[in-house]
Amino acid sequence: MATQHSRAAARLMISPAVILLFLWMAVPLGMTIYFSFLNYNLLIPSAHNFIGLQNYDFFVTDPAFVTALVNTLVLVLGVLVITTVGGVLMALLLDRPMWGQGIVRILVIAPFFVMPTVSALVWKNMFMNPVNGIFAWVFHLLGIQPFDFLAQAPLFSIIMIVSWEWLPFAALILLTALQSLDSEQIEAAEMDGASAFSRFIYITVPHLTRSITVVILIQTIFLLSIFAEIYVTTNGGPGNASTNIPFMIYSQSLLQFDVGGGSAGGIIAVILANIVAIFLMRMIGKNLEA
Amino acid sequence: MARRVTTRAKLTNTIIAWFVGLTIFFPILWTFLTSFKTEGDAVAIPPKFLDFHWTLENYIQVNDRSDYLLHFWNSVVISVGSTLIGLAIAIPAAWAMAFVPGKRTKDVLMWMLSTKMMPAVGVLVPIYLMFKNTGLLDTRIGLVIILTLIDLPIIVWMLFTYFKEIPGEILEAARMDGATLRSEILYVLTPMAIPGIASTFLLNVILAWNEAFWTLLLTAANAAPLTAFIASFSAPEGLFYAKLSAASTMAIAPILILGWFSQKQLVRGLTFGAVK
Numbered sequence: 001m002a003t004q005h006s007r008a009a010a011r012l013m014i015s016p017a018v019i020l021l022f023l024w025m026a027v028p029l030g031m032t033i034y035f036s037f038l039n040y041n042l043l044i045p046s047a048h049n050f051i052g053l054q055n056y057d058f059f060v061t062d063p064a065f066v067t068a069l070v071n072t073l074v075l076v077l078g079v080l081v082i083t084t085v086g087g088v089l090m091a092l093l094l095d096r097p098m099w100g101q102g103i104v105r106i107l108v109i110a111p112f113f114v115m116p117t118v119s120a121l122v123w124k125n126m127f128m129n130p131v132n133g134i135f136a137w138v139f140h141l142l143g144i145q146p147f148d149f150l151a152q153a154p155l156f157s158i159i160m161i162v163s164w165e166w167l168p169f170a171a172l173i174l175l176t177a178l179q180s181l182d183s184e185q186i187e188a189a190e191m192d193g194a195s196a197f198s199r200f201i202y203i204t205v206p207h208l209t210r211s212i213t214v215v216i217l218i219q220t221i222f223l224l225s226i227f228a229e230i231y232v233t234t235n236g237g238p239g240n241a242s243t244n245i246p247f248m249i250y251s252q253s254l255l256q257f258d259v260g261g262g263s264a265g266g267i268i269a270v271i272l273a274n275i276v277a278i279f280l281m282r283m284i285g286k287n288l289e290a
Numbered sequence: 291m292a293r294r295v296t297t298r299a300k301l302t303n304t305i306i307a308w309f310v311g312l313t314i315f316f317p318i319l320w321t322f323l324t325s326f327k328t329e330g331d332a333v334a335i336p337p338k339f340l341d342f343h344w345t346l347e348n349y350i351q352v353n354d355r356s357d358y359l360l361h362f363w364n365s366v367v368i369s370v371g372s373t374l375i376g377l378a379i380a381i382p383a384a385w386a387m388a389f390v391p392g393k394r395t396k397d398v399l400m401w402m403l404s405t406k407m408m409p410a411v412g413v414l415v416p417i418y419l420m421f422k423n424t425g426l427l428d429t430r431i432g433l434v435i436i437l438t439l440i441d442l443p444i445i446v447w448m449l450f451t452y453f454k455e456i457p458g459e460i461l462e463a464a465r466m467d468g469a470t471l472r473s474e475i476l477y478v479l480t481p482m483a484i485p486g487i488a489s490t491f492l493l494n495v496i497l498a499w500n501e502a503f504w505t506l507l508l509t510a511a512n513a514a515p516l517t518a519f520i521a522s523f524s525a526p527e528g529l530f531y532a533k534l535s536a537a538s539t540m541a542i543a544p545i546l547i548l549g550w551f552s553q554k555q556l557v558r559g560l561t562f563g564a565v566k
Contacts, residue, residue: 021442101307106553114500172553177565272409
């Protein structure tokens with residue numbers, strides 16, 4: 001039983017983590033909010049005057065913002081569709097009896113451990129390059145015109161690269177969930193004459209729903225802040241065809257030195273992420289009680 | 291009762307699964323092979339799969355022409371350093387929340403998780419300016435601080451889910467037998483907690499090693515870890531595929547090996563215990 005004494009000790013043990021995280025949350029975020037109301041450009045160090053919501057107005061009415069917002073949504077949704085559908089198929093495949101299952105699993109999970117800058121540059125140069133890339137060679141063999149992936153379809157190419165990085169994550173989590181499915185349930189259904197299709201729809205799918213939700217929510221958090229892949233491949237271009245919100249904020253604040261505008265963009269990104277976060281937190285919170 | 295599987299079905303599964311697995315793995319294999327090619331062979335069309343002149347020249351050149359070892363060392367210091375400091379702060383916190391849960395433990399845990407939801411760009415500007423004004427820009431210590439704070443919620447959560455699985459009855463039994471608090475921690479809890487701490491350590495080193503937002507934006511020549519060093523290949527001069535491949539192979543090999551060991555913990559760690 002917890003005594004008065006051990007409670008005090010527990011509070012003492014928890015406080016360093018809580019205080020640090022509180023400072024990490026409150027101080028920079030508070031500063032971002034403060035900056036977002038200022039006319040603050042690093043090139044004009046003297047002027048820091050209060051301009052109200054003008055930065056937000058400027059950021060949101062910039063046509064580039066709408067493009068970036070749409071790009072962000074397309075990127076997140078594209079990768080989510082590819083990785084969840086691919087992940088379910090892959091998990092079902094890997095769950096079947098076969099020789100060398102452990103090795104296949106190792107091969108499939110590998111891309112997740114590759115750092116984003118390496119994945120992006122390897123794909124960009126050795127696969128998607130219109131002259132020396134493997135795809136150019138395959139296209140040539142098939143008699144198709146070479147295609148400059150990152151110039152002609154930049155966002156699609158980035159979706160491909162990011163999907164390759166995240167497919168293993170979805171597959172591994174769904175496989176873990178699948179393996180916890182009670183095989184007796186399936187056998188019982190089988191004996192009662194349920195077809196393979198209805199076994200899948202009525203037993204496997206409901207069992208996987210929770211894990212699929214978790215996969216989608218966690219990936220969304222990470223996918224909303226994709227940055228490195230864009231930074232080393234297209235630099236947001238051509239034009240702003242592959243600029244997402246994080247990249248736009250980066251370019252606004254660190255390339256154009258517009259601290260105020262970049263901060264307003266940062267707050268918008270925080271609001272977007274929070275909408276997703278609320279759902280994720282509810283899921284995990286429920287699990288904590290169980 | 292094991293389900294009957296025909297050899298034929300098993301063979302079909304095996305062929306499809308290996309085909310899919312090798313396709314997904316191919317870019318990594320290709321990078322590995324290219325790292326042993328001459329630059330000429332690396333861009334050859336049709337591509338040379340195994341019949342090329344094998345050479346270690348790229349590994350030597352990458353090390354000679356750049357401070358590869360410095361960047362590698364930066365990655366080690368930043369990932370291991372931030373993980374160890376994170377563990378030092380998180381172990382007591384997770385221990386207390388798992389064994390002396392109070393009314394607000396759940397709220398504290400959820401709140402910690404919520405800090406992880408804050409996108410990095412939301413605080414990019416103030417962190418950048420703070421680093422610039424305090425001289426932390428392009429220093430290893432600066433990155434260790436940032437990554438410790440970013441990873442702290444995951445570390446606390448992972449440890450918490452592991453510690454919670456240690457049965458409380460064991461502690462009571464030890465107490466009945468007259469164990470002091472010190473020997474309780476030393477002889478009963480520590481041995482049971484070590485596997486969980488080890489997996490948390492492993493997963494977090496992997497995550498920190500591959501972190502590519504702050505490491506790209508807060509470093510230049512001195513503190514750049516491998517993520518940022520590899521990014522410098524995005525604006526190359528001349529032929530560079532073989533050298534990029536050699537640098538990449540060295541950058542991902544250690545983590546790939548660590549990662550394969552920690553597959554199971556990965557699921558649990560990244561889903562905050564929601565999928566085990």
